[in-house]
Amino acid sequence: MHELEWDSEHQAIFNWLEHPDRHSSGLICARAGTGKTTTLVAAYKQLRSQGHNPLVLTFSNSGRDTFIKRCRSHYPELPPPQAYTFDGYALRVFAQYSGRSRLRPRRQRPDVLANLIDLAMNESIDILNDSLSEDEIRIARDSQSLAMLHQFIDDAKVSLSFNTPPFALWGELDEEEDEYDVDHALMRLGLSRQRYRLFKRFENARERLEFLAPGDAAFDLLREPEIIAKDLKQLGIRWVLVDEFHDTKPVHEQILRHIQAAGVRMLAVGDDAQDIYEWRGLTTFSAFKAWEAQSAPFGLSRSFRFGRPLDQIATRLIKPLGSLIEVRSKASHYTRPKLRKVTMEADTSAILEDWQATGRSLSECAILVREADASKPIEDALFKAGISYRMEGSRPYFLRQAALLCQAISYLASSKPVVHDSSDVDAFLALIQSPAWEISEEQIANFHKELISTDHENKPLYRLDWLPDAYAILKGLIPAPMAHLAFVRIKEEKIPLPQRLEELLDQLNLKPLVALSAPTARAAKARLQLLKTLIAELGKIGPDALCKDWLKRRQRYQQFNKQRVVLISVQQAKGREWAHVILPQLSDWTLRDGADSANERRHFYVAITRAREYLSILGNEQSIQHSPWLGEIGIK
Numbered sequence: 341m342h343e344l345e346w347d348s349e350h351q352a353i354f355n356w357l358e359h360p361d362r363h364s365s366g367l368i369c370a371r372a373g374t375g376k377t378t379t380l381v382a383a384y385k386q387l388r389s390q391g392h393n394p395l396v397l398t399f400s401n402s403g404r405d406t407f408i409k410r411c412r413s414h415y416p417e418l419p420p421p422q423a424y425t426f427d428g429y430a431l432r433v434f435a436q437y438s439g440r441s442r443l444r445p446r447r448q449r450p451d452v453l454a455n456l457i458d459l460a461m462n463e464s465i466d467i468l469n470d471s472l473s474e475d476e477i478r479i480a481r482d483s484q485s486l487a488m489l490h491q492f493i494d495d496a497k498v499s500l501s502f503n504t505p506p507f508a509l510w511g512e513l514d515e516e517e518d519e520y521d522v523d524h525a526l527m528r529l530g531l532s533r534q535r536y537r538l539f540k541r542f543e544n545a546r547e548r549l550e551f552l553a554p555g556d557a558a559f560d561l562l563r564e565p566e567i568i569a570k571d572l573k574q575l576g577i578r579w580v581l582v583d584e585f586h587d588t589k590p591v592h593e594q595i596l597r598h599i600q601a602a603g604v605r606m607l608a609v610g611d612d613a614q615d616i617y618e619w620r621g622l623t624t625f626s627a628f629k630a631w632e633a634q635s636a637p638f639g640l641s642r643s644f645r646f647g648r649p650l651d652q653i654a655t656r657l658i659k660p661l662g663s664l665i666e667v668r669s670k671a672s673h674y675t676r677p678k679l680r681k682v683t684m685e686a687d688t689s690a691i692l693e694d695w696q697a698t699g700r701s702l703s704e705c706a707i708l709v710r711e712a713d714a715s716k717p718i719e720d721a722l723f724k725a726g727i728s729y730r731m732e733g734s735r736p737y738f739l740r741q742a743a744l745l746c747q748a749i750s751y752l753a754s755s756k757p758v759v760h761d762s763s764d765v766d767a768f769l770a771l772i773q774s775p776a777w778e779i780s781e782e783q784i785a786n787f788h789k790e791l792i793s794t795d796h797e798n799k800p801l802y803r804l805d806w807l808p809d810a811y812a813i814l815k816g817l818i819p820a821p822m823a824h825l826a827f828v829r830i831k832e833e834k835i836p837l838p839q840r841l842e843e844l845l846d847q848l849n850l851k852p853l854v855a856l857s858a859p860t861a862r863a864a865k866a867r868l869q870l871l872k873t874l875i876a877e878l879g880k881i882g883p884d885a886l887c888k889d890w891l892k893r894r895q896r897y898q899q900f901n902k903q904r905v906v907l908i909s910v911q912q913a914k915g916r917e918w919a920h921v922i923l924p925q926l927s928d929w930t931l932r933d934g935a936d937s938a939n940e941r942r943h944f945y946v947a948i949t950r951a952r953e954y955l956s957i958l959g960n961e962q963s964i965q966h967s968p969w970l971g972e973i974g975i976k
C-alpha cells in the first residue's frame with residue numbers, strides 16, 4: 341500500500357473534524373479518483389483517535405466492503421469499523437430492538453409503500469381522465485382499475501421489451517424514427533398511442549416509488565424513527581460517515597435526517613456526476629442539493645487515480661451536465677485512452693494477450709460492460725481464446741436464470757435426467773418458479789430446503805441424488821395437455837426443434853418469469869434477449885451438445901486461477917479501479933445527444949474513470965460513427 345499524501349484541502353477537512361463549526365454536517369463533493377473514500381477512511385481514523393466510535397453508512401455492499409478493506413490496509417491497528425449499507429443498518433437495528441432479522445421479500449411490499457404506489461396510480465388516472473376528449477371513456481378510481489393497471493404495466497413491460505427489438509433502450513423510444521415500429525407494437529398490444537404514453541407515465545411513477553424503498557428494511561425503519569435514536573444512544577455514536585453520497589435516495593436521506601435529529605454529526609463524500617440511477621425515475625433528487633445549505637462545503641481537486649489527458653476528457657464529458665467542478669489530476673501522471681477499430685467488438689483477447697506479453701498480470705485488467713446481462717459475446721470470445729475471467733457482481737451467463745431455464749428444459753426433454761453438477765439444482769429451482777406450474781411460495785421453499793442445505797460454515801450443500809426425483813415431480817405437476825405439448829412435442833421430430841422450443845417458452849410462461857425478476861426495464865430487456873439467444877443456440881445444436889458445452893464452461897470457470905481478468909458491469913465497477921480498463925462493445929453505449937443522454941454521460945464517465953494507466957475502447961466502424969461524443973471529448 342503506497343504512502344498517502346495530505347495537502348491543504350485534506351487539512352481543512354481534518355481541522356473541521358477536530359473543531360466542527362456551527363455546521364452539523366460537512367459535504368465533500370469531488371470528482372472520480374480524488375480520494376473521497378480514502379479521505380473518509382482517514383476521517384474515521386482521526387475520529388477514533390478523538391475517542392469517537394463513528395458509524396459508517398454506504399449505498400451498496402461493494403461500497404461498504406471497499407471502506408472496510410481500505411481501513412484494514414491503511415490502518416491495520418484500528419478495530420474494524422461499524423460499516424453498513426442503509427438496508428444493512430436498518431436490519432441490524434430491527435434485529436436488536438424488535439427481533440426482526442430478515443428482509444421481507446420484495447413482492448410483499450409494506451402496506452405504506454403499496455398505498456403510495458396506488459396513490460400515484462390514482463393521480464395518473466386523474467391526469468389521463470383530464471386529458472381525454474368528451475367522448476372517450478374515463479377510467480374509474482377504484483381498486484379494480486388499480487389491479488388492472490398493475491397487470492397492464494407488467495404485461496406491457498414484458499411484451500414491449502421482448503417483442504419489439506427496434507426499441508434500442510427502454511424509456512428511450514424515439515417516436516419519430518421508430519414510428520412504424522411503435523404503431524406496429526402498439527397494435528399488437530391493443531393500445532392507442534395515448535394509452536402507451538399513459539403506460540409510460542404509470543411505469544415511471546411506479547418505478548420511482550419502488551425505488552424510494554429499494555430494500556424494504558430502510559423503508560420500514562422510517563416508520564419507527566425512535567429506535568434509530570435509541571440505537572445511536574446505546575452505541576454512543578456522535579458521528580456518521582457517509583460514502584457514495586450521490587447515490588443517497590430520499591428514503592436514506594430521511595434516515596440521515598433522523599440521525600442528525602439525534603444530535604449526530606455527519607461527514608459525507610460523493611460525486612454528483614456519478615449519480616447513475618436516473619433510469620429508476622429519480623431525476624429530480626440530489627442528496628447534495630438537499631444538504632448544501634446547511635453543511636460545511638469541502639472539495640478535493642486532484643485525481644490520484646489517473647492522469648492526463650483522461651482528466652481533460654472526463655471534464656469535457658460531464659460539462660454538459662451543468663457541473664462546475666472539473667476533473668483534474670497530478671501533472672506527473674499519464675493515462676491515455678485509446679480507441680481501437682475492430683471488426684469483432686466483443687473480442688478482447690488480442691488486447692489481453694498484448695498486455696500479458698509485457699509481463700503484466702491479467703488480474704490488473706477489467707472489462708466493463710454496460711449491462712451485466714449483455715456479457716455473453718465477451719465471455720464467448722474469452723472462452724474461445726482460453727483466457728480465464730471472473731465475473732464480479734453477477735454470475736457468468738451460463739449460470740444465470742435464463743441459462744438455467746434452458747438447461748432445465750433440456751433435461752426435461754430428455755428421457756433420463758442427466759446429473760452433472762450443482763447447477764442442475766439451480767436449474768430446477770429456476771424453472772419451478774414459472775407461473776405456469778402454479779406452485780406455491782411454500783412449496784418452492786420446501787423444494788429449496790430439500791435440495792440445498794448448509795454446512796457448519798453456512799456454505800451451501802447441494803443434494804444431487806434427489807434431483808432425478810425432482811424432475812419427475814415437476815413432470816407430474818404439469819397439467820396433462822401441457823405435458824403433451826411440452827414433452828411430447830419437444831421430441832416430436834416433424835416440427836423443427838427451434839420452433840418447438842419457441843412454443844415451449846410460451847407454454848411454460850418463461851418470458852414473464854425472466855422479465856419480471858429484473859430490477860429495471862432495461863435489465864429485463866437484456867435478460868429476455870439472453871434467453872432468446874440461448875434458446876436459439878439450444879435449437880441449433882440440441883440439448884446434449886449444449887449441456888456438454890456449458891458443463892465444460894462451468895468446470896473451466898470454477899478452476900481457481902489468480903490470473904483472471906475481471907468482467908464487471910459499470911454499476912458494479914463504481915468506486916473500483918484497475919491499471920487497464922477495457923470497454924468493449926461500443927455499440928451497447930448510446931454516445932450521442934438524445935432522450936437519455938445525461939444518464940449515458942454519467943455511465944460513461946464512471947466507466948472511463950476506473951482506469952489508472954490505460955483505457956481501451958473497442959468499436960467497429962458503425963458504432964464509432966454512431967458515437968459522436970468520442971471525437972468531441974477527444975478520444976481518438
Ligand SMILES: Nc1ncnc2c1ncn2[C@@H]1O[C@H](COP(=O)(O)OP(=O)(O)OP(=O)(O)O)[C@@H](O)[C@H]1O
Pocket residue numbers: 343344345346371372373374375376377378379611643644645914915916917949
Ligand atoms: N491522499 C492520498 N494520497 C495518495 N494516494 C491517494 C490519496 N487518496 C487517494 N489515493 C489513491 O487514489 C486512488 C483513488 O482513491 P479513492 O478510491 O479514495 O477515490 P474516490 O474519490 O473515492 O474514487 P471514486 O469516485 O471513483 O469512488 C486510490 O488508488 C487511492 O489509494
